[in-house]
Amino acid sequence: AQSVAQPEDQVNVAEGNPLTVKCTYSVSGNPYLFWYVQYPNRGLQFLLKYITGDNLVKGSYGFEAEFNKSQTSFHLKKPSALVSDSALYFCAVRDEYGGATNKLIFGTGTLLAVQP
Amino acid sequence: EAQVTQNPRYLITVTGKKLTVTCSQNMNHEYMSWYRQDPGLGLRQIYYSMNVEVTDKGDVPEGYKVSRKEKRNFPLILESPSPNQTSLYFCASSLSRSLSSYNEQFFGPGTRLTVL
Secondary structure (H helix, E strand, O other): OOOOEOOOEEEEOOOOOOOOOOOOEOOOOOOOEEEEEEOOOOOEEEEEEEOOOOOOOEHHOOOOOEOOOOOOOOEEEEOOOOOOEEEEEEEEEEEEOOOOOOOOOEOOOEEEEEEE | OEEEEEEEEEEEOOOOOOOEEEEEOOOOOOEEEEEEEEOOOOEEEEEEEOOOOOEOOOOOOOOOOOOOOOEEEEOOOEOOOOOOHEEEEEEEEEEOOOOOOOOOOEOOOOEEEEEO
């Protein structure tokens, strides 16, 4: 069965420092991997996705993520954090052979807090 | 503007009083889905729809109903709400229902439901 894990409930980082939000996954086939961000009182917004190709994926707001097949990870990164990046981040995975549901499996979320 | 809308955004009700949360998308998406978000559990899928008149259960369908009479609308119905259905609900849509689809999902702003 497919699953995704976000091992950190919260990540604290100072503004201007690099940030990493971790995600690991488990699927039977090749993974389709996504990152979403949720700002307070808002719905989830798509940040980026990995389908195939280059392991480093660039997305919105300066975020990028690195796909590592051997470690089954898809960590979200940003070189220089902003206070406005403070939000709840969700990693999600869909199995290439997951069937007809197009179902995304979401992690439990990581709260990113960027201190000024 | 391309968007997914939900109404109401906030709802407080009492046990057993039927309610409907509406969801509408203007992107001509085939796939629509309902999720609930609970602390520590991430997002869990309630129901999904691959196309008009095609719906199926997600991971936590008990106590919910849906319908898909039109492509743009996907209402969530709670026939007899109970306190354990107090949650934050999100509707989402995506372009393709293909088995190999890797299209990202677009989320509505959420409906915060409290059942007393």
